[in-house]
Amino acid sequence: MGSPAQPSEFGSRPPNLRGYPGAMPADSSLISVTAKIAAYYRQFSDIPFAQEVAKRIGADAAFDQILTEHGLNKEKLTFYAPMFEARYKSLTQLILQSGASQVLELASGYSLRGLDLTRGGAIRYVETDLPNVVAAKLTLLDDVRNAHGIPRSPQHVVTTADALDFDQVRAAAAGLDPSQPLTVLCEGLIMYLSKEQTEQLAAHVRRLLQAFAGGCWITPDFTFKPDARDLPPERLRLREAITGVTQRQMDASSFEDDQDLATFLAGAGFNVQVRSQVDETPSFSSIQALGLSPTSIDRLRGLLRVWVMTATPERRSVPRRV
Ligand SMILES: C[S@@+](CC[C@H](N)C(=O)[O-])C[C@H]1O[C@@H](n2cnc3c(N)ncnc32)[C@H](O)[C@@H]1O
Numbered sequence: 105m106g107s108p109a110q111p112s113e114f115g116s117r118p119p120n121l122r123g124y125p126g127a128m129p130a131d132s133s134l135i136s137v138t139a140k141i142a143a144y145y146r147q148f149s150d151i152p153f154a155q156e157v158a159k160r161i162g163a164d165a166a167f168d169q170i171l172t173e174h175g176l177n178k179e180k181l182t183f184y185a186p187m188f189e190a191r192y193k194s195l196t197q198l199i200l201q202s203g204a205s206q207v208l209e210l211a212s213g214y215s216l217r218g219l220d221l222t223r224g225g226a227i228r229y230v231e232t233d234l235p236n237v238v239a240a241k242l243t244l245l246d247d248v249r250n251a252h253g254i255p256r257s258p259q260h261v262v263t264t265a266d267a268l269d270f271d272q273v274r275a276a277a278a279g280l281d282p283s284q285p286l287t288v289l290c291e292g293l294i295m296y297l298s299k300e301q302t303e304q305l306a307a308h309v310r311r312l313l314q315a316f317a318g319g320c321w322i323t324p325d326f327t328f329k330p331d332a333r334d335l336p337p338e339r340l341r342l343r344e345a346i347t348g349v350t351q352r353q354m355d356a357s358s359f360e361d362d363q364d365l366a367t368f369l370a371g372a373g374f375n376v377q378v379r380s381q382v383d384e385t386p387s388f389s390s391i392q393a394l395g396l397s398p399t400s401i402d403r404l405r406g407l408l409r410v411w412v413m414t415a416t417p418e419r420r421s422v423p424r425r426v
Pocket residue numbers: 105113132133135136137138139140142143210211212213214215232233234237265266267268290291292293296
């Protein structure tokens with residue numbers, strides 16, 4: 105999740121985790137509960153299947169538990185809904201605009217974009233997450249397909265892959281066509297990674313794109329240190345709550361500023377274009393549904409961004425003189 109000040113999920117580091125070494129517990133699955141929070145906020149939008157998903161996975165109960173345990177007021181956090189709506193819809197829009205014929209989504213949680221985009225039959229969609237989420241998602245997908253009479257499609261594959269393990273990511277993409285470009289997506293993952301893991305992820309994505317006929321990596325996940333400062337108390341407490349649940353120092357991978365990110369991406373071998381999630385979102389429905397001020401969208405325009413990256417050509421090694 106994030107703040108109007110940044111497109112991240114539950115952000116700033118509580119004082120007791122400052123210097124938390126690498127912010128790396130052994131178990132990545134602790135992050136998985138955050139997928140229910142994303143699903144919780146999407147239910148206030150007209151995103152396909154979002155309300156149904158939230159009900160089926162018990163998103164309200166999961167979110168309420170976090171709120172109760174940390175004495176948080178749900179009403180003060182409703183502004184997150186349009187942020188999740190923008191994040192989801194802008195990514196979908198960029199995929200459609202790009203004319204991508206195959207997508208690999210890493211850490212897809214309980215988002216049903218894969219089901220939605222494969223209903224037309226023109227896109228092959230492989231989505232991955234950690235084993236616990238994939239198991240629950242397969243059941244969820246069966247239930248949703250049954251309820252709507254949507255047949256299974258060979259174009260849509262849901263499989264386990266740790267995004268930080270290249271062999272698992274490559275295996276997940278093995279059924280896709282290497283003679284075609286590939287669009288790689290991650291939404292709501294990087295803010296839970298350390299800087300080192302973010303480097304690892306970028307290296308994996310680049311390596312994967314090079315095994316295909318090009319393509320791009322789309323993510324709204326990069327965060328910036330200044331954006332996490334001066335947040336209202338309710339937001340800080342929610343971020344602390346999520347840090348407690350996930351045992352992750354949430355902004356460990358955040359960048360100093362745009363230049364710092366540009367340097368990182370250039371070093372990782374990517375050209376980058378930046379867009380506003382708000383501008384790429386065809387319409388907002390959660391604003392009206394929750395009685396929020398339409399001007400809140402304008403405030404989010406410059407803050408919620410999405411990055412579209414292509415791999416730079418491999419650098420040729422210069423023959424050394426002897
Ligand atoms: C905030 S949720 C976002 C889920 C989904 N993209 C969405 O927007 O609803 C973060 C997701 O990252 C997954 N995750 C965390 N670490 C991962 C890893 N190393 N490899 C793959 N998935 C991971 C979690 O299981 C969880 O589903």
